[in-house]
Amino acid sequence: MADDMVRRAQRFINTVYNGVPGIPHVDEDGVTGWSTMYALTRCLQHELGLTSLSDSFGPTTLSTLQSKWPTISRSSVPPANIIRILQSGLYCKGYDGGEIDGIYNDRVAAAVTKLKTDMGVSDAFPGDATTPKVFKGVLNMDAYVVISGGSGTVRTIQRWMNARYINRRNYFVIPCDGHFSRDVQKALMFVIQYELGMSDDVANGVFGPATKDGLKQNTLSTGSTGVWVNLFSAAMIFNRRDGVTFTDSFGSALASAASAFQQFVKLPVTGKGDFQTWASLLVSTGDSTRKGTAFDCVTEVNTPRALALKDAGYQIVGRYLCNVAGTTLNKMIQPFELTTILGHGLRVFPIYQTYGGAVSYFNFKQGAADGFDAIVWARHHGFKPGTRIYFAVDYDAIDADVTSNIIPHFRGIKQSIDEYGGGYTMGIYGPRNVCSRVGGQGLTSASFVSDMSTGFSGNLGYPMPEDWAFDQIATITVGSGDRRIEIDNDIASGRDQGQNSVVPPGISEELDVPFDSQYLGTLLSDIRHYFSTIGIEESGIGQPYSTEESFRILMAYDRLITNLARALRMRKSLIQVPLLWEIRHYSDLDIASDELVRQHYNNGIGGKIDGSTGLGQIFAATAIAARNHSVDLGILNVPKLNPAKEADLWPIWQKLNTEPDFNIGVVPHVHIWGANDVGAPRPSLDYSDANTLRVLVRYQGSGPDAEADGQKRLGLYRVFESFNKPLREK
Template sequence: MADQMVLATQKWLNKTYGSLAGFDRAPENGQTGWATIYSLREGLQHELGITSLANGFGPLTKSKLATQLGRIQLNSSSKIVKLIKGAFWCKGINPQSFTEKYDVYLGSAIKNLQKNAGLTANGVLTVNLIAALFDMSAFTLLAKGDARIREMQQALNSQYSEQLGVLPCDGIYQRDTNQALIYYLQRIEGLGSTANGVYGPGTISRTPTVNPGAQGAIVKLIQYGLYVNGFYTGSFNGNFDTSVSTAIVDFRKFMKLPPYTATADLTVIKGLLTSNGNTNRDSDTFDTATQLSAAQAQMIKNYGFKIVGRYLTGSVGTGTNRRNKNLTTAEIKNLTAAGLKIFPIYEDGGYEVSYFTATQGINDAAAAVLAARKLGFPRASTIYFAVDVDIQAGDLAGTVVPYFQSIAQYCQNLEYQVGIYGTRNACQAVKSLVTHSFVADMSYGWSGNLGFKMPHNWAFDQFVEYGIGGVDIDQGASSGRDLGTNKFAPRTDFVSPNSALKKLLGDFNLSVGKTVKIYKDDTLELSVTARNSLSAQGGSGSITINKNGISSVDLGAWLRHHSNLPSGVLDIVLDKTGSNSLFTKIKSGLMTISSAVNTDRSYSVTITIDIFETDQGPLSDALSLVYKAKVKINNNIFQGINPEKITNSVAISVLIIAGIIIVTNGGLPAVSGILEIIQLIISKIA
């Protein structure tokens, strides 16, 4: 819904500054957003005498603004005042007017903002307060916010807003809040002007050890840290009482930080305020991209390690530095002989956000499972699929989530469990789709780690990298949820795609890479192609095939979601799926259905069946069957039917049935039966 005062602000900005070089025009839609904020900032920069406009609020803008604060007073008039009022309207705080006059109502709006931000409500403008106003930061509790976190944010603002700027007070624990807590610790440590919100060597060396009975600011900081990590519900009173002691012990146990005492030392305090914690702590797990020799494996075991993460496929480096990183059967012997257990990681790409799609999830799952089977990882092993990129929270739902939906869909009928390697927010986003998380906490500066809780299903926690005897390793902690394995039994029952086709389709004369034209007349065209690849899109767009065939429930749900089928048509479709012989020979697979309206007044449907495993065994390579069907509407079969009534959803229902009949017996379909069913469906919508 458009806000009329925001709209008035946008129109005035464009009219007043629209001709300036470098000015970004505001969208005239009455809705606050970054585009309007950028226009406000650039208008302010112009009024401050800055000729090179930019959409940030940087040091030059702040220094120029500082020289003008004395002129922005009650009863003064200027375009800067009008810009400030416009910013208030965009912030949702009512300054009562949109003029150049600094009146008492503007003073009230300033006090309102200060109160919401946890500042002294004196009505005095500061550079940092104006910077917060010319921003999208929220200062009221958001729907997903936490009132206790907002209380903490306001308290931090009341003490450090001049040094850190005015932080959001929306109840959402985020990067700025996390850094403010580190800054708070640094001020407690006496770092003064060198405090910067980064937990570096100076902060580490000064981190105190705090015991039960202590009081003061350091205890309040510990209470804040325990609360945002989900281990404390008491008040922020600065008293180290039994509730704080219990929370610290619980945090130590959850994060595997012995000894399990109530002492808050560097391991606890840095663990609360950063993702990587105390990087000098002991642990028993590491991962590496190096193919380890027997001597290297024994050397690393002698350092006290017990579990190693190794890659299923791929290589690292480029050019002459390129080397394989994949686990081999020879290396398995080296590792297990040294007394090490192994867990599998899959990462053959995924360094850019665009990599993560539902289709890519299917292909990665297939490659990972095949490699794990050939190496002999036992049933119920968890494969950790890597998200080795810092993805912002807003991008997760459209990238990582569908990627893991497809992986989970692929693996649900097979022997392996799904895990994720990634930042804390990525792990949290897919927690319902994975069994375990391997948390990339070593990347402590990534936005996906700062301000996010440790996932409760964490199995491994990667926290520091270094070299041992020429081997680069990433050290991690183990929660005990996944102990890896030292028992391997490579599978030998693989079936080639062509052998699978022979078993599935009989004497249909179809092989990988070949297309067979099944039927063609004036009404219907049918063909099938066998591909040495996976073609289903995965995710919600695909229907699962398991040892019981296609579920009528799943197919029915898909049809209801993707098409508006007339009454009675859905029952006809579902009735043809119950005893399908091809599908019952497929132990695990996916079916995707897509449709198109053609320029020649015909409808086409493509039915793709990705086959992961048959009743003969797992496939040694990718295989998909692609059935294509085309029905023309300008012929006798549609006689008497208004073409406008033959909708895309009808085409879907007609050709799904055609496709199901095609694959029912694995041979030539009874075309007369297909036409009969098409006529039956058409009669339902006539």
Template structure:
């Protein structure tokens, strides 16, 4: 955006200080605010304070010099200092005086607005503010921190940020603490502010409050009484704020809510239990040390028990056994090394077939890691990702890793958001394209929390291996654990066993392994499909259905087995009829219940996929055929029903995500996301439809269709049909057309060209989430509705292109 006032600031500061202030760096004169401009203004301020050379940082020297001067107040007579204030206000998004060299009532009002936005209005205004706090305001003015809520920010977090400023910066006058931004977003600066507030509350000397989770802080925190239901006070307030920062946490697919409060309630305990379970901690529901640590830093308590590790050093059979005897169950090893053995920097970290065999014989699982010089941004391009993805697949095939194995590609440097956007994401798109040529393996990401979150949400990594050990990485500060984390690397050290000539010692990284996540590999060159148990179950149920009622449709009865609990309510009975209770009772007598049969292992991603929704979708597709131009009731049991409920999710979060495309980026089809259209549901919707099409186009019975779809027997070059699930779904349901996808999605939401039952179902689903009339699809901004349906079409297209190696 070209703002004439910002441009005026840029032109003035360059003309005034370039070649005059030693060390001065010119800013662009483009009318766009940003760090470059405010840092140039900061250098101008330093010059006026007599600091030389000037630097692009508002550090302690600048702060102390401005305090000594008494700040910059409405009585200021130095026109250059007044210009800096007025121009900084324009760059911050506040009004400055029309005549920048004069301090006018506009300047005063805007400074007071900033003081109020920082949460300090009850304490001071620009006319009576004490000097140190005034300098804090000026420092905030010359940074890019925001003090008004931004898109994605919440009023609850903003209110807490203001509390930090009023209570600790102003009230307690903690001199090592800067003003917290008040944008409603959990960030690195907010985390640092909370750490300093916590250090104050647990009795650390003011001079030692630095915002680092060091030995003194750890020792003092361990001495604190455990908080639980009924506890209250400042520590509860800080603890519950950290809970909010580390939310959402899912429990059985639903987000467990939590709020910032000064009293520890039953709701707080419920969230803490869910958080502890998610974080692989002992579930107590109380604020024990491990929970505090996990809320505060990426390592958590680095000395807690771990069952996984990764290492560069090769393993022998004896080493693998020793790790197993010490409680380790899985180890990460490198598929390859980019240097030749003769290179001086060669590490010898690459896995060998003999070593892999020894690891598996020693009782450990393996998760493969791939890293070719992933320590610099220069390595991260699309072409290098494509090349390295191909090498990783070739090596994994040579070693005999089974289909669906997750290969972790490493981002082993402190990648900023700019690095991620400009380089890291392109690299992983290249990896995805290379692996998508066969869809034999899936990919994961090793990196900071923010790297993992971005690569997972925006490129589709299956699992995240978090470099929590790099606690100082910017991407590990101010970000919660990614929802799809499988391993969290928390401590480096030596592992040893035995003694003397009968023992060894070598270096390992200790990792927390999340229950129910990536299982790793324990069988090499497996002959069975990962979904074989489900394939066998369908055959067994089909045979039992024929015996139960020779006149009934056995495929429908098999589907009824899976939908007997979740998908047998009034709406489903209206569409498909009630589940035959005699049938499910007869199966129960044979020991066939849903217990232990609610999931199958996806051969493509190696992840768990729910069978109940899958088979309910299949039955709807079998019962109600679809055509290209009509949204049918069969669609309503799959993609259409899920899209309608996702629309409700978006409208409930419209204040944080006014743009539906940004909401979709974080929640549509994301693993373990708190939405009604998760990645699991994308798979179920596509697979239910595709199995129906396979049955009809090739005249297959249900068991044969399921075996063809998930098993080793498939029509193309050894690939399972499910390896092209989105391509088939896009082609057969939407004619491989993004335009058709958008049209059908729009018709669905607006009740056009749709089965009457679909229209009724859409109305029912949307009304069930208690949306106001203004939120109904026909009443929102048409451009927003276009963006919403476009987000669905783009997500589907993205998945298709990933399968096509693009």
């Protein structure tokens, strides 16, 4: 919601600092945001005489402010614009800045007093003056009161930390908003080091050897008291452990909570605040020297390596379903590798990752395509129904990325897996926050956590996902000589035991592949030539799409058509033919028919209850019957509907009419249903011309006209196959 005083602060920036190099114009929208806070920081730097302006209120800004005005109050006399910057920041924080007039009046003094109380630093910085660290805390987006979803207990700890440590050189005011976060986690590491006796020159916030050694000397147990118990209970609360209170006394309740946490992260259950427990509370890897029972790798697990891994105590292997197109790394499961792995008593879980290394990769359509591709590869390697496939998010995704791209991406994966996966389930590989949020949406059932990336924004300040199955903590080498293999050492929770058997490899199948764009012109030319031989011109009266336009529309969906064909083990040509035919023959009569259906359902009178529609010109009743048939066969997992019930017809008709992906997805099911209807076998990779003709005829209907039309479509099928067959055989 816009605030007039925030708008006045923004106007102050634009008016007073207009034309100052390094100070940008800000939108005068009355909404506090980072752009306004960054601009105010630059304004302050300018007033301090700094020539290199930046968004960061860093050490130079802080030290310069400290040297010139160690306190700003009614009795000090800094330039009026510095007071105005402070007043503007207070308004942006939701405090009364006493107008933006450059006067440190009673209202400003009261606001600063209230702010310091909210921060927890009123004892450290008594009175109503603004100190440099408080000023730094004003010019950011941190909140100092509990905000939505925050915890009062967490805020108590945040204020306690600020009060106790604010006078340490590298400790700055942390948020007091009731939320555990990256900044709070980093501050906690400094606090641990301060309590270990490290000086300001030594403490660096890094979980290094000295910090680890110090924690090993501070094991807590029932009866322990003091600040170390405060810190341990705080870390437990930050990690969202139920039933923990912020305390300086290690009692039976805290010991019980420690045991529960140790069980959760698979540590020895001691009920103590020992080193490994501290480590798991403070950094995402925990004690990175822990011995795991699972691992993942990009290297083939052959017999010597399998023996070395088995001897080292490993039980579960994570391997990749496929390689990344355009790269030379051969990380995928190799022929007969699974036989070797399983034959040595190891179990296996599959990982699907093509790219996934930037937010731009993730979206609903890419997710749906990845789901199809993973199904095809999982079946290729022989993974049985019930196998969980882990889909990778392999970059430092911020929370906004999860909302905008990653959750929609996983919705796409889930749609493909649910509808075509035949019993496969979904897991996720990624940072803690990504795993927790995607799992929280019900899109995945287990998390493979990339905890080695301790600095990831999605790991630092986030607890372990409740549904974690594997915790990736370190890259190590196992074995030597021909038994040597580099792996990622993973802790296993027991949620996913991996698979102990696969379907034995059969005859290699030549699945269709995406079309090679260099042949688009030649394919279009051959289609035009064939159409001319059967009397179809480039364009027709009352037909909005020419042959070329129809072809372009069809090929825009090549990835989807290819994925459908691969997942259903049929020829993509069989899907392409009716689509191209119907798009090219789409006419004014079809437009009128669509309008009649809408009229029936929207007006409640007249019109008609159903009609062929969309790219594939499919009746809703036909789509429902076809999809029901595929559900009965176990190849599609969707609710069955009633093709005679208008309440079912209308939603399906609308999807057929308005959602091209849905319409195209129905086409192969119409073929499967149609084959059954005419007594032909289900469409397959080695379908005969005779059966192909019967299915193409049935798609059109029945009778002499459909027979004649089917013969023409068979010729078009052969044109497509003359290109698709060589591509899949490469």
